[in-house]
Amino acid sequence: MKELTALPSSAPPRRSPLRWVPSVYFAMGMPFVMLSLVSVVMLKDLGVSNTQITLWTSLILLPWTLKPLWSPFLELFRTKKYFIVGAQLITGLSFALLALSLPLPDFFGYAIALMGLIAISGATHDIATDGLYMAELDTSTQAKYIGWQGAFFNVAKVVCNGGLVFLAGALMKHLGALYAWMIITGICAGVMIALSLYHSRALPSGGAAAKIRSFAEGWDSFREVFSTFFRKTYIWYYIIFIILYRLAEGLAIKVLPLFLKAGVAEGGMGLTNEDYGLIVGTWGTLAFILGSILAGYMVARKGLRRTLFLLCCSINLPFLLYLLLAIYQPSQIILTGAAIVGEYFGYGFGFVGLTLFMMQQVAPGKHKMAHYAFASGIMNLGYMLAGMISGWLSDRFGYELFFIFVALAMIPALLFSRIVPFAHTGNEQ
Numbered sequence: 438m439k440e441l442t443a444l445p446s447s448a449p450p451r452r453s454p455l456r457w458v459p460s461v462y463f464a465m466g467m468p469f470v471m472l473s474l475v476s477v478v479m480l481k482d483l484g485v486s487n488t489q490i491t492l493w494t495s496l497i498l499l500p501w502t503l504k505p506l507w508s509p510f511l512e513l514f515r516t517k518k519y520f521i522v523g524a525q526l527i528t529g530l531s532f533a534l535l536a537l538s539l540p541l542p543d544f545f546g547y548a549i550a551l552m553g554l555i556a557i558s559g560a561t562h563d564i565a566t567d568g569l570y571m572a573e574l575d576t577s578t579q580a581k582y583i584g585w586q587g588a589f590f591n592v593a594k595v596v597c598n599g600g601l602v603f604l605a606g607a608l609m610k611h612l613g614a615l616y617a618w619m620i621i622t623g624i625c626a627g628v629m630i631a632l633s634l635y636h637s638r639a640l641p642s643g644g645a646a647a648k649i650r651s652f653a654e655g656w657d658s659f660r661e662v663f664s665t666f667f668r669k670t671y672i673w674y675y676i677i678f679i680i681l682y683r684l685a686e687g688l689a690i691k692v693l694p695l696f697l698k699a700g701v702a703e704g705g706m707g708l709t710n711e712d713y714g715l716i717v718g719t720w721g722t723l724a725f726i727l728g729s730i731l732a733g734y735m736v737a738r739k740g741l742r743r744t745l746f747l748l749c750c751s752i753n754l755p756f757l758l759y760l761l762l763a764i765y766q767p768s769q770i771i772l773t774g775a776a777i778v779g780e781y782f783g784y785g786f787g788f789v790g791l792t793l794f795m796m797q798q799v800a801p802g803k804h805k806m807a808h809y810a811f812a813s814g815i816m817n818l819g820y821m822l823a824g825m826i827s828g829w830l831s832d833r834f835g836y837e838l839f840f841i842f843v844a845l846a847m848i849p850a851l852l853f854s855r856i857v858p859f860a861h862t863g864n865e866q
Contacts, residue, residue, distance in 0.1 A: 491828025568806025599718020752787025
C-alpha cells in the first residue's frame with residue numbers, strides 16, 4: 438500500500454503530447470462551441486428572438502471572463518488532471534439535463550441556467566487544461582503543438598457546428614425541432630462523459646498542487662497571484678492588445694449564423710441548417726484547422742515577434758468577405774461557401790497568434806496557469822461584451838451596415854500589433 442500511494446508523486450515516463458493534446462482540447466472546444474455557436478441555431482429553431490439569443494448566449498459566456506477569480510485556487514488544491522476530468526464529467530451530466538429540459542413549458546429559463554452551469558464547468562476545464570499544457574511542455578514544444586491544440590479545439594466545431602447542426606436539420610424533417618435538439622444535446626452528454634473516462638487514464642498530472650495549511654494562507658496566496666499579474670512588465674499594453682485582437686470577431690461571431698440563415702429578403706444568405714452545417718461547421722472548420730496547424734509551424738520556425746502582425750491581419754481582414762456577401766448577396770452557393778472557407782482559414786491562422794502571445798508574453802512566471810487564465814478571461818470579456826450588443830446592432834442597422842462596423846473594429850488591433858512590446862524573448866518556463 439505504501440508503494441501504491443507513492444505512485445502519483447513519482448516521475449512516470451513523459452507521455453507523448455499526441456496522446457492527450459488532441460482529445461483534451463476537443464473536450465475544451467465542445468462545450469464552448471455548443472454554447473457560443475450551436476445554441477444560437479438551436480434557440481432560433483425553437484422560436485427564440487434574435488435579440489434574446491445574442492444577449493443570453495453572450496451572457497452565459499461570462500464564466501470564461503470571470504475564470505481568473507477562481508483560477509488561483511486550482512493551483513492550490515489537487516492536480517490539474519483532477520479538475521479536467523471532473524469538469525468533463527459535470528459538463529456531460531449538465532448536457533443530459535439540458536436535453537431533458539427542452540420539452541418543459543418554460544424551457545428557455547431552465548436551458549439558460551443549465552448552459553450557465555456548463556459554462557462554469559467549461560471555464561474551469563479551460564484553466565486546468567491550459568495549465569497542464571504549459572506545465573508539461575517547454576516553450577519550443579508549445580509552439581510546435583499549438584497548431585494541434587487549436588486544430589482539435591476546432592475539430593469540436595466540425596463535430597458540433599458542422600455535423601451536429603447538419604444532423605439536427607435532418608432530424609427536424611422527421612421528428613421536429615424539439616426532439617431533434619434533445620437528441621443533439623444528448624449526444625454531447627455521451628461524448629463528454631466518455632472523454633472524462635478516457636482522460637482519467639490518459640492525462641499526465643500537470644504537477645502537484647501547492648501545500649496550503651489554512652484559509653488565511655490560501656487567501657494570501659490568491660492575493661499574491663492577483664497582484665503579481667498586474668505588476669508584470671507591459672501588462673497594460675498586453676491587456677489592451679488582448680481585447681482588441683478579437684474585437685471584430687466578437688462583434689461578428691453571434692450574428693454570422695443569423696445572417697447566413699436569414700432569408701434573402703431580410704438581407705441574409707438563406708442557408709438551411711444542412712447548408713450551414715456542411716459549409717460553416719465542416720468545410721469552414723477544416724479550413725480553420727489547416728490554418729491553425731500551418732500557423733503553429735510557421736511561428737515555431739520564425740518566432741512570434743516576426744509574425745504577429747501577419748497573424749493579426751489573418752484573423753481580422755477576412756471578415757471583410759461577409760461585408761461583400763451582405764452587399765451583393767450572391768445566389769451561387771459556391772461563392773458563399775468560398776467566402777466562408779476563406780474567412781475560416783484566416784481565422785484559424787490568426788488565432789494562433791493571440792494564444793501564443795498570452796502563453797509566452799503574459800503567462801511566464803511563478804503562476805503560469807492562473808496568469809494565463811487572467812489573460813484569457815480578459816480576452817473573453819471583450820469578446821463577450823461585443824457579442825452582447827451585436828444582435829441589437831444588426832437588428833437596428835441591417836447586416837450590410839453591421840459588417841461595416843465590424844470592419845472599423847479591426848483597425849485598432851492591426852495598428853496595435855505593430856507596436857506592442859515583448860517582455861520575453863527567450864524560452865522561459
